[in-house]
Amino acid sequence: MAAPFLGGALLVWQAWTLSDVLGRAIEGGEAAGALLPAVGLILALLVIRAALGALGEQSGIVAAEAIKRHLRQALFTQLLARSPRAADAPPSGAAASAIVDQVEALDGYFARYLPAALQAALLPLIFGAIILPLDWVAGVLFLVTAPLIPLFMALVGWGAQVATDRQARALTHLSGRFADRLRGLLTLKLFGREAAETAGIVEASEALRLRTLKVLRIAFLSSAVLEFFAALGVAGIALYVGLTFIDYLHLRASPLTLQLGLFLLLMAPEIYNPLRLLAAHYHDRATAKAGLEEIERQLGALPAEPVAHADIAPRPGPAVSVNLAGLTLRTPDQQRAVLLDAALAIPAGQHVALVGPSGSGKSTLLEALAGLRTAEGQITLDGRPLADWPEDELRARSFLLAQKPRLIHASIAANIGLARPGATRRDIEKAAERARVAGFAAALPDGLDTVIGEDGIGLSGGQAQRVALARLFLRDAGLILLDEPTAHLDAALEDEIISVIRDYARGRTLIVATHSLAVAGRLDKAWRIAGTSLVQTPIPSGKRGVA
Numbered sequence: 001m002a003a004p005f006l007g008g009a010l011l012v013w014q015a016w017t018l019s020d021v022l023g024r025a026i027e028g029g030e031a032a033g034a035l036l037p038a039v040g041l042i043l044a045l046l047v048i049r050a051a052l053g054a055l056g057e058q059s060g061i062v063a064a065e066a067i068k069r070h071l072r073q074a075l076f077t078q079l080l081a082r083s084p085r086a087a088d089a090p091p092s093g094a095a096a097s098a099i100v101d102q103v104e105a106l107d108g109y110f111a112r113y114l115p116a117a118l119q120a121a122l123l124p125l126i127f128g129a130i131i132l133p134l135d136w137v138a139g140v141l142f143l144v145t146a147p148l149i150p151l152f153m154a155l156v157g158w159g160a161q162v163a164t165d166r167q168a169r170a171l172t173h174l175s176g177r178f179a180d181r182l183r184g185l186l187t188l189k190l191f192g193r194e195a196a197e198t199a200g201i202v203e204a205s206e207a208l209r210l211r212t213l214k215v216l217r218i219a220f221l222s223s224a225v226l227e228f229f230a231a232l233g234v235a236g237i238a239l240y241v242g243l244t245f246i247d248y249l250h251l252r253a254s255p256l257t258l259q260l261g262l263f264l265l266l267m268a269p270e271i272y273n274p275l276r277l278l279a280a281h282y283h284d285r286a287t288a289k290a291g292l293e294e295i296e297r298q299l300g301a302l303p304a305e306p307v308a309h310a311d312i313a314p315r316p317g318p319a320v321s322v323n324l325a326g327l328t329l330r331t332p333d334q335q336r337a338v339l340l341d342a343a344l345a346i347p348a349g350q351h352v353a354l355v356g357p358s359g360s361g362k363s364t365l366l367e368a369l370a371g372l373r374t375a376e377g378q379i380t381l382d383g384r385p386l387a388d389w390p391e392d393e394l395r396a397r398s399f400l401l402a403q404k405p406r407l408i409h410a411s412i413a414a415n416i417g418l419a420r421p422g423a424t425r426r427d428i429e430k431a432a433e434r435a436r437v438a439g440f441a442a443a444l445p446d447g448l449d450t451v452i453g454e455d456g457i458g459l460s461g462g463q464a465q466r467v468a469l470a471r472l473f474l475r476d477a478g479l480i481l482l483d484e485p486t487a488h489l490d491a492a493l494e495d496e497i498i499s500v501i502r503d504y505a506r507g508r509t510l511i512v513a514t515h516s517l518a519v520a521g522r523l524d525k526a527w528r529i530a531g532t533s534l535v536q537t538p539i540p541s542g543k544r545g546v547a
Helices: 002-026 032-081 092-104 107-134 136-145 148-183 185-190 194-245 258-299 362-369 391-397 412-417 425-434 461-474 491-504 517-521
Strands: 322-330 337-346 351-355 376-381 398-401 479-483 509-513 525-530 533-536
Touching (some): 002 032, 002 107, 002 258, 032 092, 032 258, 092 148, 107 136, 185 194, 194 258, 351 517, 412 425, 412 461, 461 479, 461 491, 491 509
Parallel strands (some): 351 525, 398 479
Antiparallel strands (some): 322 337, 525 533
């Protein structure tokens, strides 16, 4: 922002020097040799102004990139801080569009519009104040005509803002729709809906194209209108200077010199230039405003302060006791109760099985214990209400293995290492051995360094489950919550895995949701979800079957 003001000061110097050289050469008849120092000064000023312009533009780009990077990090951290089960969580496609596309829409605002707005607000006034003592007619003409440009720019800007808002919403809709259809591509193929969905995306793309063209049409219209008024202002100054020179106008007390007349003609377009530059970048403001509104619509209010990442590094600590009193859990739509007025007490260090038919609420209960589900009643961990646990401490002291664990597009070792940032290669290899990952990984092309696809593509269900289970052995959790940890495994491997888990969980509280009676029989106690009640149930030791 400082570079244009310094460039403006040099511009006045350059215009005055140039008009002085021409006046001395034409009116004074001075020799070319006497004018060479002044001509050299003009050339030097031209080079310096060009360098200042390049410096200001480059600084704007660098600053805009830094602002966008900071905002993306803040929005992404804020998104990660939410519960993944939150009812108001935005669709992944819409969230990605807000963080990537809508933040990118702020680029022009910071890189171009803000510097242009500051120049337009001050430089015409400064130039007018310099010209006014030299020629009051030209100064008044500048100061009267210049404000008309922002006035008409604001009138055109109202229509541009409405069109830009609609374009931003259309872009988010298209991005979200495309991401959702891409995720469900297999289902669409199985039901023969790929052609219909392709046609729908083409139709949405066409609607976005039309809205984008409307925005561009308004932007070009506004630039044309403002160029017209700027041209009228310059023409007025030229007409005044010309009529004064031919002695047709007599508004000055003294004759108009050639140097002053040329200075006024040289400065006339420069006075309107900051306003024209603002008009050229005014649509960047509308685009940025629409982008911010779309970000807030999808992700909520922008963070007033940077959201710090929670430190969930493992923290050694004793086993965590669990107590439920009057607990009621409902489905996300609040239409059906999963548990009603349930009570449960698990002493620290006890190993408990949670059994029940599919859909009975075992996973929901585990997620509620991990603070990922809203619940009525009281959940107490280690004598403290769950709501009183800081997020970072709760994550550091507990471990949850979901029924469908999240695996990312990375190597097997990198997926395991997510559990503890900074884990050594040896630690990851030990965890892989405990979870019986090392065995099947050895048969893969790159072993633990073999890259798998999103959600474990390239692995079987049981292999993916074991990769996620290996993360447990990099933690030091006092409360371990496992949802079907032995799913997709044969009887021998299931028995082997549950033995490893029990050994590791010695001295820790372990709650396992399972359908397997064999797994339940290896633990200290078992609780069954029957209807909406939670009741303790005896399970014969070593019995195999489905609970």
